[in-house]
Each structure stands twice: as C-alpha cells, then as structure tokens.
Amino acid sequence: MKAAVYRQYHKDPRQVVKIEDIDTPNPKGNEVLIKVEAAAYNYNDLWGIWGEPIKIPMPHISGSDVAGTVTEVGENVTTNIKEGDRVTSYPNLTCRVCYECTSGREYDCGNRLVWGFQTGPLWGGFAQYTHLPEVNVIKLLDNVSFTDAAAISMVGMTAWHMLVTRAKIRPGQTVLIMGGGSGMGIAGIQIAKLFNCDVIATAGNKDKMEKCLQLGADFVVNHRESDWYEKVREITNRQGVDVVYEHIGKTVFPQEVALLKIGGTLVSTGATTGYTSTIDLRYLFFKGTNLLGATQGTKAGLEGVIGWVSKGKIKPVIDTILPFSNMVEGHIKMADSQLFGKIVTTPQIL
Numbered sequence: 001m002k003a004a005v006y007r008q009y010h011k012d013p014r015q016v017v018k019i020e021d022i023d024t025p026n027p028k029g030n031e032v033l034i035k036v037e038a039a040a041y042n043y044n045d046l047w048g049i050w051g052e053p054i055k056i057p058m059p060h061i062s063g064s065d066v067a068g069t070v071t072e073v074g075e076n077v078t079t080n081i082k083e084g085d086r087v088t089s090y091p092n093l094t095c096r097v098c099y100e101c102t103s104g105r106e107y108d109c110g111n112r113l114v115w116g117f118q119t120g121p122l123w124g125g126f127a128q129y130t131h132l133p134e135v136n137v138i139k140l141l142d143n144v145s146f147t148d149a150a151a152i153s154m155v156g157m158t159a160w161h162m163l164v165t166r167a168k169i170r171p172g173q174t175v176l177i178m179g180g181g182s183g184m185g186i187a188g189i190q191i192a193k194l195f196n197c198d199v200i201a202t203a204g205n206k207d208k209m210e211k212c213l214q215l216g217a218d219f220v221v222n223h224r225e226s227d228w229y230e231k232v233r234e235i236t237n238r239q240g241v242d243v244v245y246e247h248i249g250k251t252v253f254p255q256e257v258a259l260l261k262i263g264g265t266l267v268s269t270g271a272t273t274g275y276t277s278t279i280d281l282r283y284l285f286f287k288g289t290n291l292l293g294a295t296q297g298t299k300a301g302l303e304g305v306i307g308w309v310s311k312g313k314i315k316p317v318i319d320t321i322l323p324f325s326n327m328v329e330g331h332i333k334m335a336d337s338q339l340f341g342k343i344v345t346t347p348q349i350l
C-alpha cells in the first residue's frame with residue numbers, strides 16, 4: 001500500500017514527507033483494518049513533522065482523522081463492526097480501565113495517546129490502509145460522506161467537548177467564538193447555534209468575517225483590529241458574554257476574561273499566539289469566573305457530532321481536497337493558515 005511516511009524531523013514538510021510503498025498492516029485481535037478513503041489534516045500533523053513540542057515514534061505516518069471502509073476484523077472483535085462497514089476514526093487511544101476512563105473522562109486518561117500523532121512507528125491515517133481498535137471506530141450512516149466525516153472528526157469532537165461537556169452551554173446564552181474562521185471556530189459556531197445560543201464570532205479578515213455570518217454567527221468582529229474588545233462590549237450592551245470559546249492564547253486572553261459576565265465561563269483548548277498570559281485576578285474572584293481547560297473529547301461526543309452531521313445540522317466545511325500524490329501540499333497550506341475549513345486528502349486517489 002502507499003503511505004505518506006517521514007523518517008526525520010524538518011521545518012519544511014516537503015523535505016521529508018514522501019509517498020512510499022509499505023506493507024499493508026494486519027489488524028490485531030481487537031482491531032479492524034480500514035481502507036482509508038479520506039484523511040483530514042490537523043496541527044498535530046505539523047508538530048510531528050517538526051518534532052516540536054514533542055518527539056514522536058519514527059518512521060512516522062501522521063493523520064488522526066480518517067474515514068473509510070472496514071475490510072477485515074480481528075478475531076477478538078466483539079462489537080457489531082464488520083467487513084464493509086463505513087466508519088470514521090475516534091483518535092484517542094486510552095486504557096479504558098483507569099479511574100478517569102471509567103468515570104467517563106477518557107480525555108483525562110494518563111495513558112492517552114493521540115493516534116496518528118503519538119503512535120507508531122508507521123501508525124497513522126495518511127495511508128491507503130490503517131488499523132484501529134474496534135472501540136476507536138464509529139459507524140457512519142450512508143448520508144455522511146467520507147470527506148465530511150474525516151473533516152469534522154477532530155474539530156467537531158473537540159468543539160463539542162469544550163462547549164457542551166465543559167462549558168455546558170444553554171439556549172439563550174451569548175457565546176464568543178474566537179477565531180471563527182478556523183476549523184475549530186467553524187465547528188464552535190455551528191454547535192453554539194445548534195444550542196440556540198447567540199453567537200459573536202471573531203475573524204481576521206473581511207472574507208472570513210462574511211463566512212462566519214453565513215455559518216450562522218449573529219455578529220462578527222475583526223480580532224486584528226485593536227478595538228475588537230470594545231466592539232464585543234457594544235454588541236452585548238456592555239453586559240459581556242456568558243461563554244468564551246478560546247484557542248488563541250496570549251494576545252487576547254486578558255481581554256477575553258474581562259469580557260465575561262459575572263459567573264461566566266472561559267473554556268480554552270489551545271494557545272497559538274503564546275502560552276503565557278497575565279490576568280487581573282479580581283475578575284476571577286469578584287465575578288466568580290470559571291476558567292476551564294479542555295483537550296480532545298469523548299467517543300460519545302464524537303458520535304453525537306456525527307449524528308448531527310447526518311441530520312444536516314452540523315455541516316463540515318472543506319477548504320481543499322487533495323489527491324494523495326500531492327498530500328504534502330496540505331501540510332504547507334495548514335502551516336500558512338489561509339484556509340476556511342479543513343484540508344482533506346484521498347489516499348485511494350493518487
């Protein structure tokens with residue numbers, strides 16, 4: 001089979017990621033073999049290629065979001081997953097026996113590995129075939145395309161976890177979706193609207209601002225303008241917002257905390273502009289502010305998201321679909337971040 005393999009770290013993916021012929025894997029007892037029809041890109045693919053912030057097993061195949069068809073099941077597979085099923089991946093490999101796992105918090109499992117990022121050698125989604133434990137696949141209804149399923153999995157699961165599981169959004173709340181034009185933002189806007197929240201999105205240019213409105217955002221502000229914070233205050237009649245959906249970090253964090261209503265909640269899953277920040281602690285204790293962290297999500301959450309995709313209530317947004325022979329371009333596009341939606345490659349189409 002063909003797979004996108006790299007054997008050393010490099011800042012430029014084109015220097016190291018090559019399409020190679022390697023052996024098709026055999027599923028272990030509790031695993032299924034998947035013929036990969038679509039695989040989507042995430043930032044952790046770039047972190048793997050760069051070798052930063054963590055080192056990963058080599059040689060490596062990246063890719064944590066796939067959809068395809070089950071072509072073989074291991075002898076110990078006990079669920080109703082069978083050959084011919086259309087499935088998508090749930091990328092958290094967890095122990096399923098620790099306290100956190102058995103409390104329904106598999107995302108907090110101390111043994112958790114993100115498949116396609118921390119796994120290997122040669123175990124990820126950018127390949128014509130891959131294998132996953134049966135508990136890490138979710139069946140797709142026929143009306144959910146492979147490209148849509150791959151495109152929504154990681155961002156949909158993470159956004160659901162942030163807004164529904166952690167921030168516990170409710171109808172009528174005002175939710176500020178930072179970076180509304182990013183993959184995370186697109187999922188966040190749609191989930192907040194699904195819960196009948198009022199959504200204020202931020203984006204970095206006119207084109208992305210317009211697209212946020214088309215996705216259902218009620219208001220949009222340009223977070224590259226220095227008065228973005230004042231504009232959000234004006235939109236809320238100086239009341240602030242109930243929930244901030246945060247993945248930007250240092251450059252906006254203090255303003256986000258200040259924008260929260262009394263008892264409001266900020267939920268963070270990343271910090272692309274920097275990890276350190278200062279906040280006025282009076283906002284924390286006087287206003288009863290909730291500062292929450294979130295990473296990844298649950299399989300049940302992802303199944304919920306896929307269900308809403310099937311009902312047409314969450315629409316995956318795809319920027320580009322690349323043939324597999326040109327898959328490395330997806331890493332480049334991801335790095336320069338001038339995207340609206342996900343990049344997907346099709347390993348069966350070279």
Ligand SMILES: [Zn+2]
Binds near residue numbers: 097099109
């Ligand atoms: Zn565990």
